[in-house]
Amino acid sequence: MQLILDYLGSVIIGAALLLVVLNANEMVSENQSVYNGDMLVQEMLVESAHFIEGEFRNMGLGVPERQCAILYADSGNIRFLYDIDRNGVPDSIRYFVGVPSELPGTQNELDRPLYRQVNSEPRHAIGVVTSFQMRYLTRSAVGIPRPVDPARLGEIHSVEITMEVQNPYAIIGSGGVAKEGQRSELYSSSLWQQTRLASWNSRR
Amino acid sequence: MSTNNMLLSIGAFVILTTILSNVYGILGSTGDNISEAQDMILANTIASSYLEIAQGLAFDHITDTSDVAIANAMALTAADLLGPDGSDEDSIAGFTDIDDFNGLTFETTATGSDKRFKTEFKVSYVDPNNIDAISATQTFVKRLDLKIWRSFPPPEGLATDTLRMSHIMGYFHFD
Numbered sequence: 229m230q231l232i233l234d235y236l237g238s239v240i241i242g243a244a245l246l247l248v249v250l251n252a253n254e255m256v257s258e259n260q261s262v263y264n265g266d267m268l269v270q271e272m273l274v275e276s277a278h279f280i281e282g283e284f285r286n287m288g289l290g291v292p293e294r295q296c297a298i299l300y301a302d303s304g305n306i307r308f309l310y311d312i313d314r315n316g317v318p319d320s321i322r323y324f325v326g327v328p329s330e331l332p333g334t335q336n337e338l339d340r341p342l343y344r345q346v347n348s349e350p351r352h353a354i355g356v357v358t359s360f361q362m363r364y365l366t367r368s369a370v371g372i373p374r375p376v377d378p379a380r381l382g383e384i385h386s387v388e389i390t391m392e393v394q395n396p397y398a399i400i401g402s403g404g405v406a407k408e409g410q411r412s413e414l415y416s417s418s419l420w421q422q423t424r425l426a427s428w429n430s431r432r
Numbered sequence: 433m434s435t436n437n438m439l440l441s442i443g444a445f446v447i448l449t450t451i452l453s454n455v456y457g458i459l460g461s462t463g464d465n466i467s468e469a470q471d472m473i474l475a476n477t478i479a480s481s482y483l484e485i486a487q488g489l490a491f492d493h494i495t496d497t498s499d500v501a502i503a504n505a506m507a508l509t510a511a512d513l514l515g516p517d518g519s520d521e522d523s524i525a526g527f528t529d530i531d532d533f534n535g536l537t538f539e540t541t542a543t544g545s546d547k548r549f550k551t552e553f554k555v556s557y558v559d560p561n562n563i564d565a566i567s568a569t570q571t572f573v574k575r576l577d578l579k580i581w582r583s584f585p586p587p588e589g590l591a592t593d594t595l596r597m598s599h600i601m602g603y604f605h606f607d
Contacts, residue, residue: 241441245448252452259459266466270473281480369525386484390543 265395273393276342276355283321283344284387286310291318296382301364302375306387312346320347325360334396359392468593474542475580475595478549482524482533483599486576490529491603493517502605508570514555530576530601531555539583548584553577563600572603 288297290311295318300307304325309318326341341353342360364372367385376384490496492508501507509517514531516522521532534555541548554577559565563575581594 248452249448252455256455256459259463263462263466266470270466270469274473277477386488392544 269393269395272355279354298381298384301381303361306362335398336394336396339394339396357391358394361390363388471582472593472595475549478540479578479580479595479597482551482578485524486530486533486599489527491601493529495603496528505570505572511557511568530574533576547582549580550583551578551580574601
């Protein structure tokens with residue numbers, strides 16, 4: 229009898245231990261995918277941000293003093309001049325966001341490509357964002373209505389950029405709807421960045 | 433169950449518990465690292481924004497409106513008087529020169545988040561030949577030191593990371 233009780237006890241304890249280990253294993257793999265997703269999003273954001281920061285800083289470089297460096301300014305679309313190849317002729321650089329339908333292969337309904345176009349060359353996607361907003365401020369830090377009236381382009385003193393990147397693929401939950409600017413139930417690893425860039429060269 | 437079996441079982445439990453607690457510990461620290469990296473991205477953007485603003489300001493209150501300091505560094509604001517120049521410079525929008533940041537601390541809420549970050553500024557004259565050496569007298573080079581850390585939610589356990597950045601501004605002219 230004692231032997232049977234020993235066996236039964238061992239089986240129960242063994243089963244409990246197995247459950248604990250399986251649970252831990254599941255938790256590890258779930259967390260690992262969440263952390264990987266978070267890291268991926270951070271890397272995507274930082275890469276795009278570095279690119280933009282570097283180029284916006286050069287806005288107006290090599291542009292004649294009496295010429296306005298910014299040619300067009302809207303919330304998700306900017307075109308400015310900058311002599312990118314130092315040949316004495318200013319080039320036109322354009323940054324703009326595409327539409328979500330351009331990325332039909334991803335689960336995230338809000339992600340869209342961020343494009344860069346030099347002169348009339350074909351556009352190139354430099355990143356994937358869920359939000360890319362620009363605000364234009366005067367020297368007194370007053371916002372200028374967008375799209376900026378061509379007569380007021382010269383008043384732009386700094387550009388405030390807000391960028392959000394979400395994971396293209398759902399990590400936790402399903403069936404939820406991601407809302408712009410918020411961490412959603414479906415895409416838990418959304419990130420954002422805000423920076424204000426004031427280019428010396430753009431001030432005319 | 434014999435004593436040997438009992439001891440073996442207890443030993444197995446101890447090993448299993450140790451392994452599990454290590455696994456959970458590693459998971460927790462990875463999560464902390466990811467979260468800390470996100471905080472540092474936010475801190476970096478806030479700090480960059482301040483530095484961008486600082487770069488757009490004049491070198492000194494006197495150089496903003498006159499050129500008397502071109503040949504005479506002593507005409508610049510004295511080292512112990514660096515800071516906002518008047519009551520109209522009570523906010524960043526009113527700042528006219530880089531040393532207006534001196535001694536100030538700002539708290540900012542990161543956009544899209546309830547996290548708050550405190551930024552502390554210090555502006556000093558530095559030796560033009562050695563920008564690491566702070567000068568007690570006026571020179572034509574100033575250094576803005578900035579440090580930023582998360583103030584809310586307050587750090588738990590270990591102290592939160594502090595991000596430090598510096599910006600050097602010189603006052604030179606070319607004839």
